[in-house]
Amino acid sequence: MESCNLENLNIHASAREVEYYREPFEIWCITRKGLDEERKTAYFLTVIGKDAYSLLKNMAFPDSPISLSYESLKTLLLKHLQPANFETAERAKFHSLTRGECQPVCDFILQLQTQVSRCNFGNQLQTQLRDRLIAGII
Structure with a gap:
């Protein structure tokens, strides 16, 4: 084999x-x-x-x-x-993400998706992504 x-x-x-x-x-x-x-x-x-x-x-x-x-x-x-506070630290990073002034929206979405994959949001994943996308663009 x-x-x-x-x-x-x-x-x-x-x-x-x-x-x-x-x-x-x-x-x-x-x-x-x-x-x-x-x-x-x-x-x-x-x-x-x-x-x-x-x-x-x-x-x-x-x-x-x-x-x-x-x-x-x-x-x-x-x-x-895996550090004990890994999930909490990754969630804090996720919630602090904002779109850069000249950053294309598609790049910001990719950045959010990359970070959210480390957060273990479970059934709240889509809600968290939506909320951070809106908050990060405004």
Whole structure:
């Protein structure tokens, strides 16, 4: 089977960078027919590299990383790398965004969408985007 060609996971990366790392891995997994959860976990543990594997091994103790699901490993990594006040800080950044004097509206909308993806607004996402768009343009 063709191997997944990802760089090693940087264990000093931000939670956001880990998200950007895992997305191509999950896309790669989708392209592999018949890839069960156990093999997905095994591939993930193989491609992340020695440092990330050691980190997961320590966080999973007393369990072995291979005994956990891919989703559990992903959650362990994200919780470890994500600062406790991450969501609040990202929401504050979102609420402070305003459109620059010469900034095209489409660029401001893209800036809002990029920032809101870090905020976890849940079912309030569209309302928050609409309100910030209006407030940021006025």
